[in-house]
Amino acid sequence: MTLPLIHTPYAQVRQALLDHTEIALLDVREEDPFAQAHPLFAANLPLGRIELDAWQRIPRLDTVVVVYDNGEGLAERAVRKLQSLGYQRVSLLAGGLQGWRDAGGELFRDVNVPSKAFGELVEAQRHTPSLPAEEVLALQQQQADVVVLDARRFDEYQTMSIPGAISVPGAELVLRARTLAPDPRTRIIVNCAGRTRSIIGTQSLVNAGLPNPVSALRNGTIGWTLAGQALDHGADRRAGEVTPAQRAQAAQDARAVAQRAGVRHASLADLERFAAERGRTTYRFDVRSPEEFAAGHLPGFRSAPGGQLVQETDVSAPVRGARIVLVDDDGARAHMTASWLTQMGWEVWVLDGVDRSAFTDTGPAPATLPRPSRPVDWIAPATLAEQLANEAPGQTAVINLTTSANHVKRHIPGAWFVLRTDLERALSTIPSAKRYVLTCGSSLLAQYAVEEVAQATGARVLVLEGGNQAWADAGLPTAEGEQRLASPRTDRYRRPYEGTDNPREAMQGYLDWEFGLVAQLARDGTHGFQVL
Template sequence: MPAPLPLKTYLDVRQALRDRREIALIDVREEDPFAQAHPLFAANLPVSRIELDAWSRMPRRDTLIVVYDNGEGLARNAAQTLTRLGYKQVSLLHGGLEGWRQAGGEVFKDVNVPSKAFGEWVEAQRHTPSLSAEEVKKLLEQQADMVVLDARRFDEYQTMSIPTAISVPGAELVLRAAALAPNPATRIIVNCAGRTRSIIGTQSLVNAGLPNPISALRNGTIGWKLAGQDLDHGASRQFANISEAQCIQASRQARLVADRAGVGRASLADLARFSSETGRTTYRYDVRTPEEFATGHLPGFGSAPGGQLVQETDVSMPVRGARVVLADLDGVRANMTASWLAQMGWDVWVLDGIQITDLNETGHPEIQAPPTIEPIEWASPVQLFQWLQDEPAGHLAVLDLGTSASYVKRHIPGAWFALRSELPKVLKRIPGAQRYVLTCDSSLLSRYAAHELSRLTDAEVVVLRGGTRAWIDAGLPLEQGETRLASPRIDRYRRSYEGTDNPREAMQGYLDWEYGLVEQLRQDGTHGFQVI
């Protein structure tokens, strides 16, 4: 019988947040239920993949971790798993999410809420300039001297974009804008899908002192669609290279902004000292593009392009109160990213004096996942294909534990989509089998689930070596669509600003929610935001 887990109350968590002590408040439900309601600084770490995410997202094993669910029975199992993974200070939130509510805690909807709420706080404090969709469309029709800069990731930009817009992901704006609008009279419009990255991107250019007239596209592509205006799809306009003089000027501007925000300066010697401090969590991120990162980066650093790092602090840095060290080679992207993180209450440092020879690690790091203890029976893709061909109907069932989006895109014929956290329910929902084969994108997740499934059934449990990716690489047949759902698709929350088929009501509801975030921050009282 495992020892009882300690409890932390709403007041314990609130005080730690207000004191800026290190704490990870972890919601172990799937993303959709998490997005329906959660505390401001809660991070989503679903129990179904906790072994894959914990070590990278919470790198210090004696970090204070408080785990909760909403009565689904997931939190205790997740806490016990974290303890087995070596974490020494794991507690349950007293009463779970409902206990938080009953104690007077504020709850928030959607994902990446700290960043979105911060964006609204910035606009309220700084009155960030913006233009409506109708005003921007009129300027385009008049062929005004202007550029539209899309601050989202390139893949988001390609899905839908404002006509003429150029992809310049957030942290690139201060580095690239002067080259894209060299005439100080040229108007710069910054957009994203909704509001946050438009606001932060616009305010970045204003803070950096660009002489151009600068405005956010109010409400982004959502506002554009609600105005009944057409979007482009599949655009490919991207920023170009800049001159050395432009880089030097942007670096000076970014450094001034970072200094105003109170960003710390660090050397490689400081970084070594940080790494030796066992009482602090230190996140280390390279904020250049993924392509630059893969070519060469500092050992131990992860890739987090600056605009997305500011947008997704809860994903990249679930330990609130941790230290953050950022790196680039140009002195622009790290300083601008750090300036925003500092205003969000993070202890953030920029590495100075980095030389290209220091970037001696290439590629993208592999997931550091703990080993499995139980013996696993494996099958190759060819073996599984043969079983599916030869065995009688009902003898074998393939369970796909990958993401529902990957499953819908392509999966092994006859496979069931299943959430690992729902395995007991899954066995009741599908016809019984004498052999279960587990797959996921790579087989990493399947190997953790194998022993759990073995405890639930007397049937043989096998893991597909290399997962669905190996099946695809072998050139074997595939299916598409929601052919067999043994679990609901709650592993992903559908954002109202994604895709091109969202109902108007959902888009307007999302904007109304964003407008209300400032008042929610005041009610919550734990944010610690300070806008320069």
């Protein structure tokens, strides 16, 4: 039975945000259009990825879910798809994005905006110390007693970094700073690519009472670049081991900060109680490094390194008003992460009293996925390669449903890049074939597109076993470059602070935008942030 489409007005969504009742406001467009304009607490869940991501990101099927687009015709399809997955309280945002705007709702651009806006509010209220790039470089050239700590993910750090900087992702700072700067006279500089993680990282050390002078690198690697100073590439410096005394001190300092912020503590029995509680979503995150998580973690917990969790709350926890439970094995990282999330308006608990022997699960956390809507016919990489080599042109069309960046990096020769969100339109531009072979990185997403391609083409549809990775592992030829793009590359918003070839105007424009976020927060009025 087809359920009726319900339209939820702007005022009702806003009231839920003000009341801190659970709601997931979903923008089902691709990331680039999402980044151009969206409400503060909207989470991006593209239509084409709903089967892969919905159950994990919105684990409770009776969550209030409000879906919108900007008139592209995606939202209604997303509602139907969510309903088919069992979601019971799904509606359309009345008027879509334009309806939000017309009702007086504030719109934000870029991604991870709640976290970035919060970071700007922290700096405005706490006057987080910072130094300009020129001054930091001068300190280095003078061989001053200074250490630069990069608070981003390690892969971001490797792409570009401040010369001499050490990779210490955000939640690791309080745990490891005393090891890297044991002399309290050593000046610590914390940087990221732009502003947010350097502000939060610096203020973390200040809040934890580190005796060293601490400053953020003002405007991060963007500020460094705009100052005409050279960056390193491919650096691999990481923090060393922490002594038991330093670990204990970090845990004590972090716990004190968490207590001031109002963080609560949970036991394993509380976890069972949370799981049985109806009407509440509980996210469980392990905030240690991905390597530690893979080596052993608590069952039911997902990997979310603390610094990135604070940076990307909209990605990890799209249900605003949900409960968050954090765990580590040292007492520092979970408490510091929890202190920030609590200030951002979340109900946060840290799991206490868990022995390391309980970290029994290894590898990635398993994902529960829905069954494809029709049976899948698989084709082995070697079989596909033989067909492509021996049959006449136009018999087989290979459709690559991976990300555009991955397609450009490596794809099966002759494959067409298609966004699943754009599938029907893209197929109309591709020459017709007798059969279609769908693939992506692993073919996990590709299997869900079989029915849509079959209905649109009337042809036989197969899925490549193991996807593009299996093709490459078999030693079969690959191509690279922006070839056969049947869909626009809108799945990825080009961040002005990533990479090394962004125009200076874009970098400066990004900084100007960040400076204006505090005023936008005030106009929006739904954030609920309380800076410690």
